[in-house]
Structures are given as structure tokens and as C-alpha cells.
Amino acid sequence: MTFERDNIAAMQGYSYGEQPSDTQTLKLNTNESPFPPSPAVQQALASFDAAMLRIYPNATADPLRDRLAAGHGVARDNIVVTHGGDEALRLALTTFVTPGAGFGMAEPSYSLYPVLAQVQDARVVPVDLDSNWQLPTDAAQTWNAEGVELTCIVNPHAPSGTLASAAQLDTLAGQLNGLLLIDEAYADFVDPAVQYQSTELLKKHNNILILRTFSKGYGLAGLRLGYLIGNTELIQPVLEKTRDSYNIDHISQTLGAAAYADQAYAEKTWGAVRSARSNLAAGLGQLGFTMPESQTNFLLVKPPLGASAERLYQALKEKKILVRYFDAPGLDDKLRITVGTDEQNQRLIEAIGQLMP
Numbered sequence: 001m002t003f004e005r006d007n008i009a010a011m012q013g014y015s016y017g018e019q020p021s022d023t024q025t026l027k028l029n030t031n032e033s034p035f036p037p038s039p040a041v042q043q044a045l046a047s048f049d050a051a052m053l054r055i056y057p058n059a060t061a062d063p064l065r066d067r068l069a070a071g072h073g074v075a076r077d078n079i080v081v082t083h084g085g086d087e088a089l090r091l092a093l094t095t096f097v098t099p100g101a102g103f104g105m106a107e108p109s110y111s112l113y114p115v116l117a118q119v120q121d122a123r124v125v126p127v128d129l130d131s132n133w134q135l136p137t138d139a140a141q142t143w144n145a146e147g148v149e150l151t152c153i154v155n156p157h158a159p160s161g162t163l164a165s166a167a168q169l170d171t172l173a174g175q176l177n178g179l180l181l182i183d184e185a186y187a188d189f190v191d192p193a194v195q196y197q198s199t200e201l202l203k204k205h206n207n208i209l210i211l212r213t214f215s216k217g218y219g220l221a222g223l224r225l226g227y228l229i230g231n232t233e234l235i236q237p238v239l240e241k242t243r244d245s246y247n248i249d250h251i252s253q254t255l256g257a258a259a260y261a262d263q264a265y266a267e268k269t270w271g272a273v274r275s276a277r278s279n280l281a282a283g284l285g286q287l288g289f290t291m292p293e294s295q296t297n298f299l300l301v302k303p304p305l306g307a308s309a310e311r312l313y314q315a316l317k318e319k320k321i322l323v324r325y326f327d328a329p330g331l332d333d334k335l336r337i338t339v340g341t342d343e344q345n346q347r348l349i350e351a352i353g354q355l356m357p
């Protein structure tokens with residue numbers, strides 16, 4: 001006899017990337033930034049008055065929302081701040097997906113999506129990506145036929161790193177009966193020359209939500225801060241009904257605002273990641289690895305013929321280098337490697353060089 005709801009008893013939880021506690025391990029497995037947050041964050045933390053914690057924080061994180069709104073060229077009412085992007089995903093499901101209704105996702109993509117859908121007792125409707133990590137042209141038809149109320153698309157895509165154009169998302173949003181959540185956890189790392197811009201789509205479609213996070217591009221995975229951008233009809237129910245009251249603590253609001261105010265620093269780190277990304281891709285390419293072009297801070301690499309991704313993952317782990325191995329169809333012959341600093345990536349390349357026959 002169990003007290004859990006049936007859907008909870010039947011599901012498995014999310015499996016986290018390993019978080020080693022030692023400091024020698026080179027962590028290239030969970031896509032954190034290799035750079036610390038802006039020095040302005042350290043200053044804001046040092047000057048934070050603990051006495052302020054006696055009172056509740058700004059309930060709707062208005063000062064931070066104002067900054068984010070200005071940065072994205074939208075209004076405060078188009079933003080809701082969340083406890084990490086992960087809470088934004090959970091709130092999207094809670095607010096917009098009826099238990100028993102369909103939840104759409106591409107396969108593979110972020111492995112938290114099905115977990116959150118199962119918590120909501122939604123029916124997960126996965127659509128397989130093709131060998132170029134593209135959705136089939138009839139994906140929306142499949143989701144509509146299955147009564148999908150919300151589809152999450154991560155763009156740039158995880159775990160491949162590839163970018164879909166805003167035009168592709170425009171088409172998809174137009175085809176879907178339900179909502180389209182564009183998970184832009186890695187959008188900060190997109191080459192500016194590509195001119196990827198999705199907020200314009202909000203003017204044209206009433207069924208789009210955009211997710212952003214401080215975890216990757218602002219070096220603040222430990223703070224737990226993310227947000228949704230969308231039209232007020234979609235933001236308002238999340239902000240006023242389904243969100244926890246006071247979901248963003250005072251320290252997070254303060255540090256998040258300090259980080260966001262220092263765009264120059266953030267952009268510098270994104271540029272450094274892009275440069276390290278192309279160096280890492282070149283280095284691994286020389287060792288015979290292949291990979292799709294990444295617009296994120298990770299690479300999905302396939303070892304040269306004859307080398308097992310799983311064995312390489314294990315061998316690197318023994319050398320205290322952690323990368324991510326997914327024991328899943330289409331991924332079990334590849335490794336997902338977070339882009340580190342040039343120095344860290346060199347250590348990885350040297351280790352792999354020693355391990356390859």
C-alpha cells in the first residue's frame with residue numbers, strides 16, 4: 001500500500017549529473033559556466049544586510065522584472081521570475097496542462113520534461129528528431145492529434161547544441177493548437193552574427209512562452225533563478241495564481257539584478273565560451289571526433305569508429321574528468337561535453353589523446 005498518487009508511484013525522478021565534492025575533478029558534465037558571476041554579484045552579496053531577511057521579499061520581484069523587461073524590450077507584465085528555469089517549466093505544466101492531456105516534446109531533449117509532465121499526470125507525447133536533430137514536418141500534426149496542450153522545445157537544442165531558426169519556431173507556433181514553450185536555457189551562447197531573436201514572435205502569436213535562466217550564461221546555477229517571457233494572458237495566471245507566494249527570495253532578487261545589470265561582463269564570458277567552444281571542437285575534430293555545430297556551451301561528440309563512448313566516459317572519470325554519458329537511443333554512442341576554459345579543455349583533449357588507441 002502506498003500513499004503516493006498512482007502517477008507518482010509509477011514514475012522515476014530526474015537523474016542529476018554527478019556533483020563531486022572534491023575540487024580536483026574537472027566538471028564538464030552539467031553545462032555550468034566555467035566563469036564566476038560578475039564581480040558585481042560578489043559586491044552585492046558582501047553588502048547585503050542580513051536584517052533585510054526579517055521581512056518578506058518583494059512578492060513579485062518587481063525591481064528585477066523591470067530590469068529583465070528593459071533588457072528584452074518588453075513590459076514588466078510580460079515577465080515572471082522563477083526559482084530556476086526548472087520552476088518555470090513546472091509552472092507552465094501546472095498552469096496550462098490538464099491532467100490526462102498531452103504534453104509535447106522532441107526526443108531526445110531535456111530529460112526533466114517528462115518527469116515534470118508525469119508529476120502533472122500529463123501524457124508525454126514525444127516526437128523523434130531526425131539524424132540532423134530536426135523535427136519532422138508533421139510534428140505539430142502529431143501533437144495536435146494527441147490533444148497536446150503544451151509543447152516544450154529547447155532552442156538551441158540540448159543535448160545536440162544545434163539551433164533552430166526563429167522562422168522555424170514561427171511556423172511551429174502557428175501550427176500548434178496548444179502552447180509552445182521555447183526553452184532558451186542556452187540562448188546566451190548563440191553567436192551574435194546569427195541574429196537569433198525570438199521575442200518578436202510574441203507579437204505575432206498568443207501561444208508562446210520563452211524560458212531564460214541565470215544558471216548557464218550568468219554563472220549562477222547555484223542561485224536558482226530563471227524567468228518566463230510571454231504575453232500577459234499567459235504570464236498573469238502564473239504570476240498571480242500558480243506560483244508560490246514569495247517564490248524568489250530577497251538575496252536571489254538582489255544578486256540576480258546585480259548580475260543582469262553587468263551585461264558587459266556577461267557578454268565577455270559568452271564570447272570567451274564561444275571561442276573556447278570552437279577551439280575544443282577543433283581539438284576533438286583532430287582526434288577524429290565528429291559533432292554537430294553547437295550554439296551552446298557544450299558539444300555532443302561522437303568518438304571515432306571503434307571507440308566506445310561509455311568506456312571513454314568511464315576512463316575520463318578515472319582521470320577525474322566528468323563528462324555526460326546518456327544511456328539512451330541515439331545518444332549512447334556519444335558524449336556531451338561542457339565547454340570549459342581553454343586551459344580546462346586542453347586538459348580534456350590531452351586526457352582523451354592518451355586514451356585513444
Ligand SMILES: *Cc1c(COP(=O)(O)O)cnc(C)c1O
Pocket residue numbers: 031083084085086087110154158183185212213214215216221224225226
Ligand atoms: C539548465 C536548463 C534549464 C534550466 O535550469 P535551471 O538551473 O533550473 O535554471 C532548462 N532547460 C534546459 C534544457 C537546461 O539545460
